[in-house]
Amino acid sequence: MIAPKQIGNTATFADITANGALAVMGTVEQYRALVFTQATPGVSVTLPSPQSASIIFSLPASNKGSVAITVEGVVLPPGQTMLLAWDGASWDVLGNVVPTGGTTGQVYTKNSNANFDASWKTLAVAPTQIGSAATIADIAASGAITVTGAIEQYRGLVFTQTTANIAVTLPSPQNTALVFWLPIAHKGTAAIAVQGVVIYPGHTMLVGWDGASWDVLGNVVPPGGTSGQVLAKNSNSDFDVSWKTPTSGPGVLNTIDCTGISPVTDQTSFLTGYTIYEIDLINVVPSDSGPSMRMQWFTTDGLGAGSTNGYVTHLFWGDGMNSASGSYGWVNTNDFFLPDNLSNVAGSGVHGKITIYNPASTTTYKKWTGEFASSNASGDLIQHRTVGISTRNTLAVTGFKLATTSGQAFSSGKVIVRAVA
Missing domain, CATH: 2.60.120 (Jelly Rolls)
Known part of the structure; x- marks a missing residue:
């Protein structure tokens, strides 16, 4: 065609x-x-x-x-x-x-x-200038900073600020149509606010020119720290962070193997600053048959667990058995009742937990609850529930003691102390 x-x-x-x-x-x-x-x-x-x-x-x-x-x-x-x-x-x-x-070095630009x-245009930043950094000496007064030449010719800014409470702004680039980012490092000793955001000594922030204004894109993770440390807030201010060794949060505070021990004691866990603690008994078995299990509190009176200043003033308890209707009672005592007439057969020990509320308080009465399952010496399965409150005084509870009424050591089991909140 x-x-x-x-x-x-x-x-x-x-x-x-x-x-x-x-x-x-x-x-x-x-x-x-x-x-x-x-x-x-x-x-x-x-x-x-x-x-x-x-x-x-x-x-x-x-x-x-x-x-x-x-x-x-x-x-x-x-x-x-x-x-x-x-x-x-x-x-x-x-x-x-x-x-x-176009000519050598020009770029095809929107x-x-x-x-x-x-069209073909000459870069605002000469290739030989890219990579240099502008170091800013200590600034004594707030205001706009100045740099030699155009700010877009620099790959980064370095502040060496020693004067506190200074706030600065960055100059606009000569070629405002450019879009680029600019890291800012702080090698000084006093924080300085850049574009309204504080940059702390030893930190690096990233700012960007969007073609019309400067934006703070964020802070770069600072150097330093050691294995296991975490980046933690020093205050509520944005980017005020540093590497710190983490403190323990709620969770297991102590694990005690009861084998061959009597009594089982802990006088440190309640001193860790939490409000609610839980004491877990995991298959705690006495070495002899038939004793009862009791718990007593240590307090700040220095007289030891179970003293006349002891804490269990009013105690309500109840037992339910698989072969009988069970029993219940209300007593004034220095002991915190746990199950009675225990079996010493392996695997038939006491399982359960005790929860105590705000033991460190010196202004409120202490309250606690307990719930357990066990086998007695006759082979019956026992469910035991108990609640306690002290109205005798408001001394801080600093620990506990767990023992049997016979005073014999436990043959097996564990006690785990946890911080709940």
């Missing part, structure tokens, strides 16, 4: 003054390229379909004029070339071809947000 001598022809269009479809001599597929010489702005054109609609081919279009022209819905700026293609049914704009021109509106 296309004579060989026609292939390679270029269709040049004079200035087009009105929107509409282009007209070419012959058929559009006979041309190797289109050239616009547009001088009238705001004109939009479409290309004619080829006579043979089933063929697939590409067609470059150049604009040698002085103003942009829209071709198939895409703006073609002056001095640029776009590549179009007929896909067998319609025209597609494949993209713009990198234009000629002039606007519009597609293909770009």
Whole structure:
């Protein structure tokens, strides 16, 4: 359909003054390229379909004029070339071809947000300057800082601040159209506010110019610290953090193996500053058959557990058995009742827990609860529940003692002390 001598022809269009479809001599597929010489702005054109609609081919279009022209819905700026293609049914704009021109070191840069509106430009930062850092001496008064040259020529800023309570702002770049980030390190001894955000000694923050203003992107994790330390807040202020050794949180405070011990004591766990503690008994078995289990509190009177100042003033307890209706009672005592008539058979020990509330308080009565399961010497399964309250005094409880009424050592089991809250 296309004579060989026609292939390679270029269709040049004079200035087009009105929107509409282009007209070419012959058929559009006979041309190797289109050239616009547009001088009238705001004109939009479409290309004619080829006579043979089933063929697939590409067609470059150049604009040698002085103003942009829209071709198939895409703006073609002056001095640029776009590549179009007929896909067998319609025209597609494949993209713009990198234009000629430019000089050594220039970059192809967007002039606007519009597609293909770009040109060769010289970087605002000379390549030899990239990588240098501006060191800022101690600043004595708040205000805008100054740097030699343009701020965008620097790869970073370093403050050596020693004067406290100073707030500074950064200068705008000379080329405000740039978008870039800038790390700021603080090697001084006094915190300084940069763009409204405090940067602390030894820290690095990251700021970014978004084409219109500076944004604080965040702080970089500071160096230092040792194995196992965590990055912790020093105050409620943003980015005021440092490496610290973590303190223990709620959880297990002490684990005691009861084997061969009598009594089992703990006088440290209640001193860790929590409000609620739990004492877990895990299969605690006496070495002899038939004793009862009792717990007593240590207090700040220094007289020891179970003294006349002891804490269990009022105690309500109840037992339920698999072979009987059980029993209950209310007593005044220095002992905290746990199950009675215990079996010394392995695996039949006392399981359960005691919860004590705010033992360190010196202004409130102490309250505690207990719930246990065990086997007695007759082989009965026992469920034992008890609650206690002291109305004798408000001394702080500093620990506990667990023993049997026979005074014999335990043969097995564990006691675990936990901080709950």
